[in-house]
Amino acid sequence: MNPGLTFCHPYPFEKLAQLKHGINPPTNKRHIAMSIGEPTHPTPEFIQNAMFEHIGGLGTYPTTKGILELRKAIADWLSIRFNIPAAAIDPETQVLPVSGTREALFSIAQCVIDPAEKPIVIMPNPFYQIYEGAAFLAGAEPYFLNTTEATDYLPDFASVPDDIWQRCRLIYICSPGNPSGAVMSQASMEHLIGLAEKYDFIIASDECYSELYDDENDPPVGLLQTAYAMGNTAFKRCIVFHSLSKRSNAPGLRSGFVAGDADILKPYFQYRTYQGCAMPLPTQHASIRAWQDEAHVIENRALYRAKFAAFINILSDVCDIQKPAASFYVWLKVPISDDLQGERECGKLPGATAAEKFAQQLFAHENITVLPGSYLSREFDGINPGQNHVRIALVAPLAECIEAAHRIKNFITTLN
Numbered sequence: 001m002n003p004g005l006t007f008c009h010p011y012p013f014e015k016l017a018q019l020k021h022g023i024n025p026p027t028n029k030r031h032i033a034m035s036i037g038e039p040t041h042p043t044p045e046f047i048q049n050a051m052f053e054h055i056g057g058l059g060t061y062p063t064t065k066g067i068l069e070l071r072k073a074i075a076d077w078l079s080i081r082f083n084i085p086a087a088a089i090d091p092e093t094q095v096l097p098v099s100g101t102r103e104a105l106f107s108i109a110q111c112v113i114d115p116a117e118k119p120i121v122i123m124p125n126p127f128y129q130i131y132e133g134a135a136f137l138a139g140a141e142p143y144f145l146n147t148t149e150a151t152d153y154l155p156d157f158a159s160v161p162d163d164i165w166q167r168c169r170l171i172y173i174c175s176p177g178n179p180s181g182a183v184m185s186q187a188s189m190e191h192l193i194g195l196a197e198k199y200d201f202i203i204a205s206d207e208c209y210s211e212l213y214d215d216e217n218d219p220p221v222g223l224l225q226t227a228y229a230m231g232n233t234a235f236k237r238c239i240v241f242h243s244l245s246k247r248s249n250a251p252g253l254r255s256g257f258v259a260g261d262a263d264i265l266k267p268y269f270q271y272r273t274y275q276g277c278a279m280p281l282p283t284q285h286a287s288i289r290a291w292q293d294e295a296h297v298i299e300n301r302a303l304y305r306a307k308f309a310a311f312i313n314i315l316s317d318v319c320d321i322q323k324p325a326a327s328f329y330v331w332l333k334v335p336i337s338d339d340l341q342g343e344r345e346c347g348k349l350p351g352a353t354a355a356e357k358f359a360q361q362l363f364a365h366e367n368i369t370v371l372p373g374s375y376l377s378r379e380f381d382g383i384n385p386g387q388n389h390v391r392i393a394l395v396a397p398l399a400e401c402i403e404a405a406h407r408i409k410n411f412i413t414t415l416n
């Protein structure tokens, strides 16, 4: 067995199922699911139609590299969205389609890590759990960057000691962040690219929430855009991960891409030919249409904006709730009284975090499921940045989000 498996934690949703086990929520309140980051707005019909139109493609083995038309559509999208000259992104050597970013975020570590070097993989904390599992299974040691209220929920690269940078081979960044929705500044990305040049490591920038932002005039900056603006026009040491799952409400399409440094993508392409994750042709054609259309993405943002406005408006007088710059998550600091934190027992989980207690009791009283932040974070440097937060995904329709906000408000009011 791969020894890294012994370090891998159960997935957050397994822990959540355990937390809810044996609890009978009120039957007169229908369940509202706010724990999983699965978009529920309908997948646009034109994307579905493209899939049907090319269904005959199921008769052919797709190639790992994908069709040129798809890679061109992706390169064009990147160029327009991130203000990079079209000629600067070569669809032949700098773009690879992937079957959703999850598998790619995992496999990139397997490709670029040499376990013999005692490597370190740096990642934010809390984080998308794939980063950590990818590091362990590649034979690397994870190093966490706590993202807390004090750091505006963003990684503080200046806090990393020199000897850690020396051993770092790969860093995952996530902007906009899951779970906080915080967006890294261009200056911070520049700083990181400078460090990557100095210490020679790879930056894997998970930008899968980049299209769900609040301010239409201020889209989140991307890593390739930053690299190009700094004069790193070949995107050395930089790769980005983008997905249609959140942008185009197509999580079941399993479509995304990796783009950036051709010197990384070349061996990664070779790795992928063995991994065998080629994207089916109908999916490639549906993806081309999706990347070529922005109208549905603008509509999608408007739907989330309305939900954030209503949700936050209802809850703002009972808790400290902030609208994130991007994503569809509220990263809520749990307004728990000492009573709930200390004396009331949390199901069968003595020693539960405030986040777990809040999530469990909210389910028990209001039949709403949210995700304890501690399931997305680890204790590092004496801090567990998720222990007093819950992640609330505003993926349900507006009316359900409004109903959830009223019930959460009711729950918080009874706590106090």
Ligand SMILES: Cc1ncc(COP(=O)(O)O)c(C=O)c1O
Binding pocket: 037, 099, 100, 101, 102, 103, 105, 128, 174, 177, 178, 206, 208, 242, 243, 244, 245, 251, 254, 255, 256
């Ligand atoms: C931060 C982050 N990265 C990547 C993914 C993977 O998305 P997909 O595999 O659908 O592209 C998710 C999914 O929830 C995510 O939250």
